[in-house]
Amino acid sequence: MLDDYFDSFAVRDWEEPTDAEPIRFAMVGLGWWTREQAIPAVEDADYAVTSALVTSSPEKAADLADEVDTVEATLTYEEFLNGEATDAYDAVYICTPNAVHREQAVAAAEHGKPVLCEKPLAADVEDAEAIVDAFEEADVPLMTAYRVQTGSTARRARDLVRGGAIGDVVAVNGHMSDTMVEFTDPDSWRLNPDLSGGTTINDIGVYPLNTMRFVLDTDPRAVQATATSTGGFFEGVDEHAAFHVEFSDSLLAACTVSHSATGASSLRFVGTEGELTLEGVFFPDTDTVLRLTRDGVTGEFRPETANQMREEFDYFANHLQRGEPVEPDGEDGLVDMHVVEALYVSAETGERVAVEMDI
Amino acid sequence: MLDDYFDSFAVRDWEEPTDAEPIRFAMVGLGWWTREQAIPAVEDADYAVTSALVTSSPEKAADLADEVDTVEATLTYEEFLNGEATDAYDAVYICTPNAVHREQAVAAAEHGKPVLCEKPLAADVEDAEAIVDAFEEADVPLMTAYRVQTGSTARRARDLVRGGAIGDVVAVNGHMSDTMVEFTDPDSWRLNPDLSGGTTINDIGVYPLNTMRFVLDTDPRAVQATATSTGGFFEGVDEHAAFHVEFSDSLLAACTVSHSATGASSLRFVGTEGELTLEGVFFPDTDTVLRLTRDGVTGEFRPETANQMREEFDYFANHLQRGEPVEPDGEDGLVDMHVVEALYVSAETGERVAVEMDI
Numbered sequence: 001m002l003d004d005y006f007d008s009f010a011v012r013d014w015e016e017p018t019d020a021e022p023i024r025f026a027m028v029g030l031g032w033w034t035r036e037q038a039i040p041a042v043e044d045a046d047y048a049v050t051s052a053l054v055t056s057s058p059e060k061a062a063d064l065a066d067e068v069d070t071v072e073a074t075l076t077y078e079e080f081l082n083g084e085a086t087d088a089y090d091a092v093y094i095c096t097p098n099a100v101h102r103e104q105a106v107a108a109a110e111h112g113k114p115v116l117c118e119k120p121l122a123a124d125v126e127d128a129e130a131i132v133d134a135f136e137e138a139d140v141p142l143m144t145a146y147r148v149q150t151g152s153t154a155r156r157a158r159d160l161v162r163g164g165a166i167g168d169v170v171a172v173n174g175h176m177s178d179t180m181v182e183f184t185d186p187d188s189w190r191l192n193p194d195l196s197g198g199t200t201i202n203d204i205g206v207y208p209l210n211t212m213r214f215v216l217d218t219d220p221r222a223v224q225a226t227a228t229s230t231g232g233f234f235e236g237v238d239e240h241a242a243f244h245v246e247f248s249d250s251l252l253a254a255c256t257v258s259h260s261a262t263g264a265s266s267l268r269f270v271g272t273e274g275e276l277t278l279e280g281v282f283f284p285d286t287d288t289v290l291r292l293t294r295d296g297v298t299g300e301f302r303p304e305t306a307n308q309m310r311e312e313f314d315y316f317a318n319h320l321q322r323g324e325p326v327e328p329d330g331e332d333g334l335v336d337m338h339v340v341e342a343l344y345v346s347a348e349t350g351e352r353v354a355v356e357m358d359i
Numbered sequence: 360m361l362d363d364y365f366d367s368f369a370v371r372d373w374e375e376p377t378d379a380e381p382i383r384f385a386m387v388g389l390g391w392w393t394r395e396q397a398i399p400a401v402e403d404a405d406y407a408v409t410s411a412l413v414t415s416s417p418e419k420a421a422d423l424a425d426e427v428d429t430v431e432a433t434l435t436y437e438e439f440l441n442g443e444a445t446d447a448y449d450a451v452y453i454c455t456p457n458a459v460h461r462e463q464a465v466a467a468a469e470h471g472k473p474v475l476c477e478k479p480l481a482a483d484v485e486d487a488e489a490i491v492d493a494f495e496e497a498d499v500p501l502m503t504a505y506r507v508q509t510g511s512t513a514r515r516a517r518d519l520v521r522g523g524a525i526g527d528v529v530a531v532n533g534h535m536s537d538t539m540v541e542f543t544d545p546d547s548w549r550l551n552p553d554l555s556g557g558t559t560i561n562d563i564g565v566y567p568l569n570t571m572r573f574v575l576d577t578d579p580r581a582v583q584a585t586a587t588s589t590g591g592f593f594e595g596v597d598e599h600a601a602f603h604v605e606f607s608d609s610l611l612a613a614c615t616v617s618h619s620a621t622g623a624s625s626l627r628f629v630g631t632e633g634e635l636t637l638e639g640v641f642f643p644d645t646d647t648v649l650r651l652t653r654d655g656v657t658g659e660f661r662p663e664t665a666n667q668m669r670e671e672f673d674y675f676a677n678h679l680q681r682g683e684p685v686e687p688d689g690e691d692g693l694v695d696m697h698v699v700e701a702l703y704v705s706a707e708t709g710e711r712v713a714v715e716m717d718i
Contacts, residue, residue, distance in 0.1 A: 167621070241611070
């Protein structure tokens with residue numbers, strides 16, 4: 001029985017190979033994440049290829065088109081919005097400033113192109129709702145790019161928790177941090193609230209938030225948050241934050257996030273019968289640990305590292321090939337936008353804020 | 360160098376043996392904690408013995424006096440308060456309902472007897488201030504019974520963090536839980552706010568709170584908290600809680616505590632250069648883990664389990680023998696009472712509460 005568990009731990013439980021051609025992706029936005037994470041991951045993917053590049057920088061497009069031999073077209077943002085060269089791609093990956101997701105995603109929906117949209121889904125709830133509505137109306141698949149959900153370590157945590165391995169979950173502790181100053185220019189859109197909608201809570205707070213929702217299958221009813229900044233690089237934006245989340249009278253969560261700390265990723269679920277901790281799952285290609293304690297026994301699983309971006313693209317592409325619905329969908333991303341909005345209101349007012357949504 | 364580290368990990372860095380006789384303790388309150396934890400720990404201690412029993416139950420006193428052959432006197436609470444048989448003990452351990460700590464501790468101070476008082480120091484700030492004042496006036500040692508601080512795992516964490524092993528600490532995550540219904544009668548004083556001052560935040564919330572203050576050497580400026588109850592056994596009291604604590608613009612903490620979950624104890628410090636996690640330290644005789652990650656390397660230390668109650672009594676007694684000041688003192692316990700008060704106000708009002716104290 002235990003050897004079966006090991007054998008199936010890292011299996012893609014979502015995968016069904018087909019004879020279909022790989023899904024050809026238009027990469028919208030050629031920032032460092034797309035260049036250094038998404039495109040290399042897709043080059044290694046089974047069901048996805050990069051076939052179009054959309055950018056305001058002809059130089060970046062030309063350099064990448066030289067390197068990636070599956071590229072059929074390079075487009076400006078305006079050409080993309082106008083629906084040029086839609087024959088050159090089957091689906092769209094959006095990795096641009098949060099405030100421009102809306103126009104790009106809605107345009108893709110209107111062109112009938114499925115979209116994998118980076119998280120957070122938008123810079124505010126209004127934009128996120130408009131995006132979700134557009135895809136519903138067009139009847140086109142929309143996936144919010146919570147790559148954690150496609151990684152096997154988080155999926156095994158979900159299986160265990162939902163299967164009752166730690167009893168009824170009572171408390172969750174989450175943390176994510178990185179050292180933003182090392183990989184972000186001071187003039188980045190991520191530091192401009194008009195373009196980003198926020199710098200730390202909405203950029204990395206959504207990792208523990210969304211992952212606990214994924215594992216627990218429940219949504220917050222209220223939040224309290226504190227956000228701080230030491231100025232300088234982070235002048236006027238949230239650099240560090242602590243928040244807690246009420247799911248119910250018997251399920252509370254508490255998290256910290258920071259863009260000025262060592263790279264760290266942890267999520268701990270405590271239940272009536274045991275506890276389960278995940279390490280490393282919030283990063284795209286980091287070693288992960290799943291640690292389960294129950295009946296006085298602690299077991300630790302350390303799967304071989306799998307690139308989450310590759311898993312995410314393959315998950316999305318394989319589902320498109322099969323015409324199957326995708327998770328996390330747009331509504332999943334919209335729920336988090338409501339929670340993020342409540343967190344920022346709480347951080348501003350110092351008050352408990354109810355999460356109000358009708359999704 | 361590493362072998363030195365292993366050799367010194369569990370050494371009592373606070374100990375200096377003397378030729379003095381063991382300190383004879385009056386055990387005030389013979390509830391399950393005193394009977395099952397404190398007295399057995401003292402029987403195993405190097406510098407402490409149980410010489411007096413103070414209780415409202417003559418049966419309990421008689422049973423215990425038969426079992427513990429160092430007992431010289433048994434007293435009622437009234438006899439203790441009146442200063443009878445003070446020759447039969449050198450120091451006092453108080454483990455009674457929080458609301459009666461004050462009269463017992465103040466009486467001990469007036470009798471010139473050093474006190475080890477269980478946490479929380481009292482049921483409210485006013486009582487805690489009166490206790491601290493009485494010991495200052497009498498010039499008698501008072502120790503708040505945060506036994507975690509006398510255990511080697513927490514002490515090594517403090518050494519590492521204060522020595523810069525994880526850089527500047529930015530975030531802390533804490534959790535403590537147990538299954539109170541399994542070890543507490545429904546009519547326990549712990550479920551009566553008038554006697555306890557609170558059920559979960561002040562009973563077990565002080566573990567992560569005090570331990571992070573011990574490791575970090577800094578005090579909170581503001582808090583936000585949520586407390587919930589599912590009723591029944593916990594009708595009208597806090598069963599679960601989540602809270603976060605602002606220490607400064609660059610140091611935030613987030614915690615969960617529950618009296619209705621599996622026994623769990625964790626405290627994680629994330630800094631600019633690494634992270635350090637403690638497991639198990641909030642329980643008196645549980646295996647502990649100290650896990651340090653820095654420069655991509657994770658080291659895990661699993662010391663032989665040491666009984667914290669024995670360490671605590673030996674620490675206190677050895678310091679009394681030497682006439683040395685004790686830590687955690689009464690003021691340390693008073694700081695936590697201010698923070699606990701702020702946490703309960705926040706949980707009640709849903710608002711951020713500044714921690715105001717002049718200690």
